Amino acid sequence: MRETRPMQEFLTIDGSQGEGGGQILRTALALALCRGRAIRLIRIRAARARPGLRPQHLAAVKAAALLSDARVEGAEPxxxxxxxxxxxxxxxxxxxxxxxxxxxxxxxxxxxxALATAPRSSRLVLEGGTHNPLAPSFAFLERAYLPLLRRMGARVAARLVRPGFYPAGGGCLEVEIEPAAALSPLVLEERGPLLGIRAHVLIARLPHHIAERELAVLARSLDPPPEAGWVEAVTAGRGPGNAVVVEVESREITEIFTGFGERGVPAETVAAGVAGAVRRYLAAGVPVGEHLADQLLLPLALAGGGALRTLRPTRHTLTNMAVIERFLPLRFRSEEIAADDWRITLAGD
Known part of the structure; x- marks a missing residue:
C-alpha cells in the first residue's frame, strides 16, 4: 500500500520556454529527485511538430517515478x-x-x-538506443562526461554491452555508481596542451567502404590529422548503423565529437560535419565544447558553484540554466571573452 504523503506545493515549469524541448522535462525531473520537490510541467514541447510527451520522454518519467516511488499524473503519450x-x-x-x-x-x-549523491551505490542496466542523433553518444558519456563527474567526487563507470543505432535500437549499457556525499565544484578554464586526436568509426551491417571514406575525410580535413583511426564492425544489436567519433585529448580535458550516418546522406558529408565541429573547437582554444557545457550545468549546480570556458552558449544551454535557477538559489553568468570564447560561472544568489 502506498504511503500517505503530505501535500506539497507544486513548482510550475513552462515546458515551452526557450528551446522548448525534452531537456526541460529531464532537468526538472532530475532536480525534483535531488531536492524532493513536487513539480508541475505545463505546455510540454508545445511548439514542436508533435507536441507533448513522446515515448522517449515517458521512459524518463517512468524511470524517475520508479526510482522514488513518485506520485505521477499526466504520464501519457x-x-x-x-x-x-x-x-x-x-x-x-x-x-x-x-x-x-x-x-x-x-x-x-x-x-x-540523484544517484550520484545518494547514500548508497547503484547499478543500472538501460536498453534502447545508445547512438542517437541529438543525444549524447556512449563515447561522449564514457570519455568526456563521466571523467569530469569522477573529478567532482562521484565514481561512475559505464560499459557498452551492445550498441543500438537509431531507428532500430536494441542497444544496452550498464552503469555502476559509487556516489559522493557531495559533489565538489569544478573549474575548467584552460584545456592545456593538445595530447592527441583519434578517430573511430562504428559500422553495423553496412559496407566497410563507408567507414574507410569517413576516415579519409577526417585525415584530410583536420590539422593536425588524427594520429590513430580505426573501424569497429558491429554485429550485435539490431539494424544498420554508422557513427563517426573523434576524440580530442588535452592535458585537462577530453572532448568527443560524434556524427551519425543517415539514409541518403553521403559518408563524406557525415565526416565533414564532425571535422567542422572539431576545427571550430580547436580554433576557439576553449576547454569545453558546447554540448559538454550543457551537460555540466546540473553537476555544477548540485556542487554549488564552478566555472568553465566554452563556445558560444546554445539556446539549449541558456534554457537549461533558466530551469536550474528555478530550483536552486544560484545564478549563472555568461560572459563573452572573445569570438566563440565564453566564460560561464555559477555562484550563490
Whole structure:
C-alpha cells in the first residue's frame, strides 16, 4: 500500500520556454529527485511538430517515478501537462527498457544526478538506443562526461554491452555508481596542451567502404590529422548503423565529437560535419565544447558553484540554466571573452 504523503506545493515549469524541448522535462525531473520537490510541467514541447510527451520522454518519467516511488499524473503519450511528486530516492539495482530506439543516455541523464549523491551505490542496466542523433553518444558519456563527474567526487563507470543505432535500437549499457556525499565544484578554464586526436568509426551491417571514406575525410580535413583511426564492425544489436567519433585529448580535458550516418546522406558529408565541429573547437582554444557545457550545468549546480570556458552558449544551454535557477538559489553568468570564447560561472544568489 502506498504511503500517505503530505501535500506539497507544486513548482510550475513552462515546458515551452526557450528551446522548448525534452531537456526541460529531464532537468526538472532530475532536480525534483535531488531536492524532493513536487513539480508541475505545463505546455510540454508545445511548439514542436508533435507536441507533448513522446515515448522517449515517458521512459524518463517512468524511470524517475520508479526510482522514488513518485506520485505521477499526466504520464501519457501526447500529454502537455505532468505532475510529479517524488518520494525519497532509493538507490539500488534497476533495469530500464525504453522499448524503442529512444536514447538510453538521456534516461541516464535524468537519473544520474540523484544517484550520484545518494547514500548508497547503484547499478543500472538501460536498453534502447545508445547512438542517437541529438543525444549524447556512449563515447561522449564514457570519455568526456563521466571523467569530469569522477573529478567532482562521484565514481561512475559505464560499459557498452551492445550498441543500438537509431531507428532500430536494441542497444544496452550498464552503469555502476559509487556516489559522493557531495559533489565538489569544478573549474575548467584552460584545456592545456593538445595530447592527441583519434578517430573511430562504428559500422553495423553496412559496407566497410563507408567507414574507410569517413576516415579519409577526417585525415584530410583536420590539422593536425588524427594520429590513430580505426573501424569497429558491429554485429550485435539490431539494424544498420554508422557513427563517426573523434576524440580530442588535452592535458585537462577530453572532448568527443560524434556524427551519425543517415539514409541518403553521403559518408563524406557525415565526416565533414564532425571535422567542422572539431576545427571550430580547436580554433576557439576553449576547454569545453558546447554540448559538454550543457551537460555540466546540473553537476555544477548540485556542487554549488564552478566555472568553465566554452563556445558560444546554445539556446539549449541558456534554457537549461533558466530551469536550474528555478530550483536552486544560484545564478549563472555568461560572459563573452572573445569570438566563440565564453566564460560561464555559477555562484550563490
Amino acid at each position: 501526447g500529454s502537455m501537462e505532468l505532475r510529479f511528486t517524488p518520494g525519497p530516492v532509493r538507490p539500488g539495482e534497476y533495469r530500464f527498457d525504453i522499448g524503442t530506439a529512444g536514447s538510453t543516455t538521456l534516461v541516464l541523464q535524468t537519473l544520474l544526478p
